[in-house]
Amino acid sequence: MTALEKIHDIPVLLCAAEGKLIGSEADALDLIGDAMYQGARWVAVPVERLDESFFRLRTRVAGDIVQKFVNYRLGLAIVGDVSARTEAATALRDFVRECNRGRQTWFVADIGDLRERLKG
Secondary structure, eight states: OEEEEEETTEEEEEEOSSSOOBOSHHHHHHHHHHHHHHTOSEEEEEGGGBOGGGGOGGGOHHHHHHHHHHHTTOEEEEESOOHHHHHHOHHHHHHHHHHHHSSSEEEESSHHHHHHHHTO
């Protein structure tokens, strides 16, 4: 289930925590298609919706999914607490930090944090 919401005049597709796991490029493309159909410029995906392979960087799942969003010029916000995972994996911690420095992919604690980031 998804819902389109405008945050600071930016259309954001908010994904529900329940639903099909996102763990491949094909899954990302399904989500991108839905977002583009609804006119979204950002997609907010709860951490619970991501397959565990996303958080193991050696699988390349995270990179492949992020790259699909970049290719389609859609922002991707991963919403939820990833601290336990980043504490356990230096590479993931570095990946999250680098994503958060950019303008395309962010890891945010909650929708409130996403609202702040989208402010400007």
